[in-house]
Amino acid sequence: MSDTAENSSPQLSDQKQWDRIAASEQFKDLLQIKKMFIIPAFVFFLVHYFALALLVGYAPKLASTRVIGTVTVAYLFALSQFVMGWIIAGLYLLASMRFDALTKDILASVVAHKDERQGDK
Numbered sequence: 333m334s335d336t337a338e339n340s341s342p343q344l345s346d347q348k349q350w351d352r353i354a355a356s357e358q359f360k361d362l363l364q365i366k367k368m369f370i371i372p373a374f375v376f377f378l379v380h381y382f383a384l385a386l387l388v389g390y391a392p393k394l395a396s397t398r399v400i401g402t403v404t405v406a407y408l409f410a411l412s413q414f415v416m417g418w419i420i421a422g423l424y425l426l427a428s429m430r431f432d433a434l435t436k437d438i439l440a441s442v443v444a445h446k447d448e449r450q451g452d453k
Contacts, residue, residue: 349442358438362431369427373420380416384409 353359388395388406395406 352445353438353442356438356441358434358441362434362438365434366431369424373424377416377420381413384413 384406387409395404395409397405399405399408
């Protein structure tokens with residue numbers, strides 16, 4: 333029975349730590365910062381993605397206009413979606429460095445808070 337109590341104690345402690353992190357202003361700020369990148373990037377890519385279908389559906393003459401040899405505007409637009417995906421992924425990679433730094437700060441403050449509490453005992 334003591335094994336069960338010892339095994340459940342760290343889980344409760346972990347849950348309390350998570351609750352404290354989730355309630356912190358730093359964590360809420362991190363979520364807001366991530367949303368400020370993710371939502372506009374998602375919306376931009378979604379609009380860019382469906383713009384090809386709209387171009388082909390509503391402006392077929394423009395879509396079939398040849399640019400270089402047999403390469404059409406629609407074909408270039410379709411290829412641009414791959415490029416745009418890589419650009420957004422690269423921008424997220426750069427932004428994730430900031431997210432990671434903020435996450436480390438949050439975790440460091442939790443550890444510092446835990447150490448302060450243990451020092452009080």
